[in-house]
Structure formats: C-alpha cells, structure tokens
Amino acid sequence: MDMSRVAIVAALEREVRVRVKDWRVREKEHDGRNFRFFEKDDLVLVCGGIGAEAARRAAEAVIAIYAPKVVYSVGFAGALDPGLKVADIVQPRRVVNAGDGSSVDLGCGEGVLVSFGSVANLEQKARLRASFGAQAVDMEAAAVARAAEARGAEFAVVKVISDEFDFDFPSTERFVDSNGQFLEGRFAWFAAVRPWQWPRVARLARNSHRASHALCGWLRKMEVQSISDSVDAPSVDVVHRR
Numbered sequence: 206m207d208m209s210r211v212a213i214v215a216a217l218e219r220e221v222r223v224r225v226k227d228w229r230v231r232e233k234e235h236d237g238r239n240f241r242f243f244e245k246d247d248l249v250l251v252c253g254g255i256g257a258e259a260a261r262r263a264a265e266a267v268i269a270i271y272a273p274k275v276v277y278s279v280g281f282a283g284a285l286d287p288g289l290k291v292a293d294i295v296q297p298r299r300v301v302n303a304g305d306g307s308s309v310d311l312g313c314g315e316g317v318l319v320s321f322g323s324v325a326n327l328e329q330k331a332r333l334r335a336s337f338g339a340q341a342v343d344m345e346a347a348a349v350a351r352a353a354e355a356r357g358a359e360f361a362v363v364k365v366i367s368d369e370f371d372f373d374f375p376s377t378e379r380f381v382d383s384n385g386q387f388l389e390g391r392f393a394w395f396a397a398v399r400p401w402q403w404p405r406v407a408r409l410a411r412n413s414h415r416a417s418h419a420l421c422g423w424l425r426k427m428e429v430q431s432i433s434d435s436v437d438a439p440s441v442d443v444v445h446r447r
Contacts, residue, residue: 211248212248212268212277212358213276214253214260214276214279214345215253215280216256216281218241219413219417220252220279220416221250221420221424223418225250228243228245230243233270235266238262240253242267242270245428249271249273255344255345257320257344257345260346260352261348261351261352265356268356275358275360275361276361278343278345278346278360279362279420280343281367281416282295282341282364283324283325283341283370283372284369285333286340286341289340289341289369290366291366291368291412291416292416293366294365294423295316295318295340295341295363295365295366296315296364297318298312298314298315300350301320301339301347303319303321303333304347307347309354309360316339318343319333319341319342320348327373346362365419367416368409373405
C-alpha cells in the first residue's frame with residue numbers, strides 16, 4: 206500500500222491541470238476501474254469525474270490505495286451568496302447533502318456548502334439557499350465526506366467559485382458520460398451551432414479559467430506546507446463575504 210498524508214479528490218483534470226502538470230502520474234486499478242493519481246511529496250490527487258457517484262468511487266480508491274490521514278474535496282462550486290465572486294476560495298464549516306438532508310460539521314471554516322445532484326439553475330440556486338442556508342453549491346463534497354467517514358479518514362473541503370449567483374449555467378448533463386467525464390467535443394459542437402449561446406459559453410470559459418488559477422494557487426500553498434511538514438493538515442485563508 207502506498208502512503209500519503211493528504212489526499213485530494215477533484216472532479217475534472219482541467220480544474221487543477223496548471224498545478225499538477227509537473228506531479229508524478231501513476232495509474233492504478235481499484236474495484237475494476239482505472240484511476241490516474243498525481244503525486245507530490247505527501248500529497249496525492251485524483252480526478253474522479255463529475256457527480257456524487259464519480260466522487261465516491263475516486264475517494265474510495267484513493268483511501269484504499271494511499272491510506273491518507275485527511276481527504277480533501279476540492280473543485281468548482283456555484284455561489285448561492287450574491288456576495289461571492291468568481292475565483293473566491295471558500296472553506297465551509299458544514300457540508301449538506303441536498304438529497305437526504307444529512308450533513309457533516311467540519312469543526313472549522315465558515316458557512317454551508319450544499320451538494321446537489323445536478324448543475325443548479327437560477328431557480329434551484331434560490332431554493333437551495335433558502336432551504337439550507339448555504340452560501341455555495343457543488344455536486345461532489347457530500348459523497349467524498351461519506352466515503353471518508355466510512356473509512357476512518359478525516360475530511361476537509363476547499364472550493365472555488367466558478368459561477369456567481371446570477372449566472373444561469375447552461376445545462377450540461379447530456380455532456381457527462383457514465384464515468385463522470387465531461388465530453389468537451391460534444392459540448393463544443395452543441396455550442397458552435399447555437400450562436401445565441403456564445404456569450405454565455407464565453408463567460409463560462411472565462412469564469413472557469415479564473416477559478417482554476419485561483420484553485421491552483423491554493424494547491425500551491427498546500428504543496429509548500431506539505432514540504433515543510435509542520436502541521437497535520439494545511440491551513441488556508443477562508444474568503445467569505447456577507
């Protein structure tokens with residue numbers, strides 16, 4: 206069994222590519238599926254795919270293979286608080302599963318992140334904010350939390366805002382395959398023949414680029430702290446505006 210102090214579960218490689226491009230890559234199999242793991246010092250990162258099931262599978266794999274002390278769910282999130290802006294880093298105190306209402310208190314951080322089963326549109330964002338008092342929404346954190354708890358690992362969350370409260374995200378479910386991978390070519394073709402969607406798609410691309418660079422900046426801090434090995438888990442500034 207390989208050992209890493211901190212495991213990081215992201216959804217898509219494009220969210221973290223700038224940071225992990227120089228990390229060592231190892232492909233390993235778990236439960237009949239192949240995973241790509243990015244390793245650097247005491248850190249290991251796996252991109253499991255979009256959605257709860259993909260995140261759960263990746264979390265279970267990284268825990269089984271690397272036996273980390275703490276598992277982070279990192280990646281993009283949508284703002285439910287109008288005060289949060291693209292590229293803001295958020296570290297919530299509580300993560301709620303919108304599907305069954307279960308939640309986990311992390312003991313530190315600020316605010317609530319709610320994990321929802323699909324990309325939330327404007328109406329759904331408003332309902333999630335009202336129902337759970339949440340400041341941000343993602344699709345994976347609650348599943349990673351459940352996997353970590355089941356296997357005795359600590360759990361933490363760091364998300365970056367990729368779309369603000371008033372951004373009506375294009376529906377993307379049809380462009381996600383059964384493994385949680387985003388079919389970029391199919392989405393590009395869909396957008397290319399719908400010019401009325403171009404401004405929104407362009408804004409989405411700009412937001413994603415900014416969010417990715419902010420998240421990779423946070424990962425850089427984690428790398429530095431891993432090298433110093435001065436604490437059990439990295440501490441990061443929390444950005445939260447009311």
